[in-house]
Amino acid sequence: MTTRSPKILDMTFFYTVLAGILSIASVKAQEVYDIQYHVKFNDAFDRGRRDGQHTAYLFIRQNLTKFYMIANEKYTPVDENDLGFYPDTNLLVYTDLSNSTMVAREYGFDGKPFFLIDSLFPMQWSISNETKIIDSLSCTRAYCVFRGRNYSAWFSPDISTPSGPWKMGGLPGLIIDLSDDMENMVIRLKSIRKASGRITMPATVEYTMKDHIEKMRKMIEKLQDGARATGSGDCISCQTTSKFEFFTWEKIPR
């Protein structure tokens, strides 16, 4: 049995620690990407079909990510009663993995944007045995239910980040492809490259998704209770009915 001197042990320890630091630094250095996705989104989800094409961008800078998508074509109203709109950039989402924070920009029915704090990757994934190669990346399929919709994702452990498009993530690798089971939202990797630059999270946001759901619930109740037209006061025979249907991609728990 041989014994090493304390000096050699010190040096071994030093090189081990150094190798570890370099290894971590190397991994961290790789977690800096600019990713583009093709997105097909059905504007008329739960009502019909009206697919639109978009380009989405995911920027990964170690612990920070930024995602948004831009419509390839300008939104055209279905008819004069269609007061819907498409913002220039949609589904803007920031994440900070260092403190498990997600900040998303949403739009009210009135068209005004606002930021809210959302849960970071709350979905429970079920990872399957299905594998395939997508653009030379080894991918594995996973499934989850998120806010009322069933999703399937192909993720690649080759890209060691839990991030993905929109609010999706939490898998042991970048989400390469994502779609819901009705194919209302279909996201496919377009390109991925190493990048540089910084991401700045929005300033302090206090409004939460919980606050938002509560606000939406109150508005729905108010609409259902109070928005029945009465017509002119002297119109005794007038009858009126009103119906309100809400179509939200992230379904509001009732």
Added chain:
Amino acid sequence: MAAMLLVSTVSVFAADVKSVGNVNKKLTEINTGVGTADECSMTLTTTIGPSFAQVKVTCSGTAATCVEAAAIVKSCIVAAKDIIK
């Protein structure tokens, strides 16, 4: 003639509101073109909001005249919009 007048009235109102979805008038003897309206019902559907979160408001109104029906439909939509704001 009476039918033509009614159609004309509705047309004018539609131009004013700019949101009348469809108009369903109950006319008697409409095939002869000489009937008179005993009531008029209107339905208006408006979709409001960004594509990821929209509310579809459908208001229907029935009244003796199309002007009254359109007025109550319009007030229904305005009330809904006020709440949504």
